[in-house]
Amino acid sequence: MKKTALLFYVVCKEKKLSTTVVLGAQWGDEGKGKVTDFFASTADFVVRFQGGNNAGHTIVVGEDKIALSLTPSGVLYPDCVPVIGSGCVIDLGFLKQELKMLEDKNIDTEKLVISPNAHLIMPYHKLLDELIEESLGENKIGTTKKGIGPCYADKIQRRGIRVQDLLDQEVFEKKVKSNIEETNLTLTKIYQRPPLASEEIIEEFNGYRDIVVNHIKDTSLLIENAIKENRTILFEGAQGTLLDIDHGTYPFVTSSNTSAGNAAIGSGVGPKNIDRIVGVTKAYISRVGSGPFITEQKNEIGDYLIEKGAEFGVVTGRRRRCGWLDLISLKYSVRVNSLTELFITKLDVLSGLEEINLCTGYKYENEVFTDYPYKESIHYKAEPIYQTFDGWTEDISSVKNFEDLPKNAQTYIKAIEDFIEVPITFISVGPERTENIII
Numbered sequence: 001m002k003k004t005a006l007l008f009y010v011v012c013k014e015k016k017l018s019t020t021v022v023l024g025a026q027w028g029d030e031g032k033g034k035v036t037d038f039f040a041s042t043a044d045f046v047v048r049f050q051g052g053n054n055a056g057h058t059i060v061v062g063e064d065k066i067a068l069s070l071t072p073s074g075v076l077y078p079d080c081v082p083v084i085g086s087g088c089v090i091d092l093g094f095l096k097q098e099l100k101m102l103e104d105k106n107i108d109t110e111k112l113v114i115s116p117n118a119h120l121i122m123p124y125h126k127l128l129d130e131l132i133e134e135s136l137g138e139n140k141i142g143t144t145k146k147g148i149g150p151c152y153a154d155k156i157q158r159r160g161i162r163v164q165d166l167l168d169q170e171v172f173e174k175k176v177k178s179n180i181e182e183t184n185l186t187l188t189k190i191y192q193r194p195p196l197a198s199e200e201i202i203e204e205f206n207g208y209r210d211i212v213v214n215h216i217k218d219t220s221l222l223i224e225n226a227i228k229e230n231r232t233i234l235f236e237g238a239q240g241t242l243l244d245i246d247h248g249t250y251p252f253v254t255s256s257n258t259s260a261g262n263a264a265i266g267s268g269v270g271p272k273n274i275d276r277i278v279g280v281t282k283a284y285i286s287r288v289g290s291g292p293f294i295t296e297q298k299n300e301i302g303d304y305l306i307e308k309g310a311e312f313g314v315v316t317g318r319r320r321r322c323g324w325l326d327l328i329s330l331k332y333s334v335r336v337n338s339l340t341e342l343f344i345t346k347l348d349v350l351s352g353l354e355e356i357n358l359c360t361g362y363k364y365e366n367e368v369f370t371d372y373p374y375k376e377s378i379h380y381k382a383e384p385i386y387q388t389f390d391g392w393t394e395d396i397s398s399v400k401n402f403e404d405l406p407k408n409a410q411t412y413i414k415a416i417e418d419f420i421e422v423p424i425t426f427i428s429v430g431p432e433r434t435e436n437i438i439i
Helices: 005-013 031-038 093-102 124-133 148-156 164-167 169-189 198-206 209-215 220-227 261-266 300-308 327-337 376-381 407-419
Strands: 017-025 045-048 057-061 064-068 083-084 233-236 276-282 286-289 321-323 341-343 355-364 367-370 383-390 424-428 436-438
Touching: 017 031, 031 045, 031 057, 031 233, 031 276, 031 341, 031 424, 045 220, 064 383, 083 220, 124 148, 124 169, 124 198, 164 169, 164 209, 169 198, 220 233, 220 261, 276 286, 276 327, 300 321, 327 355, 327 407, 341 407, 355 376, 355 407, 383 407, 407 424
Parallel strands: 017 233, 017 276, 045 083, 045 233, 276 341, 341 424
Antiparallel strands: 057 064, 286 321, 355 367, 355 383, 424 436
8 A cells, every 4th residue: 555545635735736537447347437537636637548439427416316427427526627539439419419308417528529530430330230239139249339339430430420420411411321321331231220311311410519519629639738738637538448349358349349448549639748657447346248357256156246336337237247356357357457546446345245356267178277367268268266354344435544444354355456566546435425445
């Protein structure tokens, strides 16, 4: 416990540090919403740098739960500017609904800023996402069917439609008609579906033009100027490191880079401008959908974690798979992201267990791995090697100091810290904003 979150705030106030990245160190659903909300309270800008409305996080404000999927967490604070960066993909229909939900709660949304270079999720993206997933049968990825993957695919194929295209009717219509012509070949020839009408899509998106006009801004320049002014900026990631398209458990990953390097690329700032990189992990681990999961507990322990941890997807409502914390994958996340520190959430969920396990190695064909193996088959066939700890029964939700945690809980946290060699500076002991330990 060598660094403190409190120290960060002191340093920020003195204008020595200004930029922080917060991202998931597992397969997503780590509690980033609460963590980003924690930082957003003192931030001038919160920048979402990748993903779309396939992400979801819930922020508990008193008795009110606010679920956000696309709008950055900073929207909840009057002095904070929420920014959707160029690395994101945007469903304007969904964004319109989310902004209305916030406005109905008397939350100011006018300050939202959207990058002109972010790509738009079109209706045919969502349709293709659903059709492709269904066609995979037992080999399905577990996509949210929000059109994220097909949108990123169009982006890479250089046929995507960007936010700024809506400002030029001629350009927008030309791109839509061209894409619909090509998409209809796929729909009719491969999936035996009726063709789409470009006119209907053009008319729908004309109704979203006000959103673009009211919120579009050169976000790269905005953030650059904010950095020069030494303003406090939080870069908010979606999903988690193990879902990264390049560094995750491929092909059971998302369609974007979720690791720290993309914070610079997806927001349009230089990587030297990042001061601090915070990883978020649960005190255990979960994942949604298909893919390898070495420490998964398909037993009463898994059921306990699911029920007590309320492990159901914010976006999909799907029951999450749960298991013991995997320190091998966590150490990998430290390496891939250059984490400067770690935040742990949901430690309170482990209260009541007699024993708690930590995975400290993988065993595969008489070989022990203590570093994350690159070979895909190992992740499907390896057996976890566990270190077992005594549990605790105390309710820890009111604990504010690390020293006041049950001794067994302290031992558990210190074992994690020693293994990954990164300081743990924050522990969440409950869902409320105030139920935290700052170390």
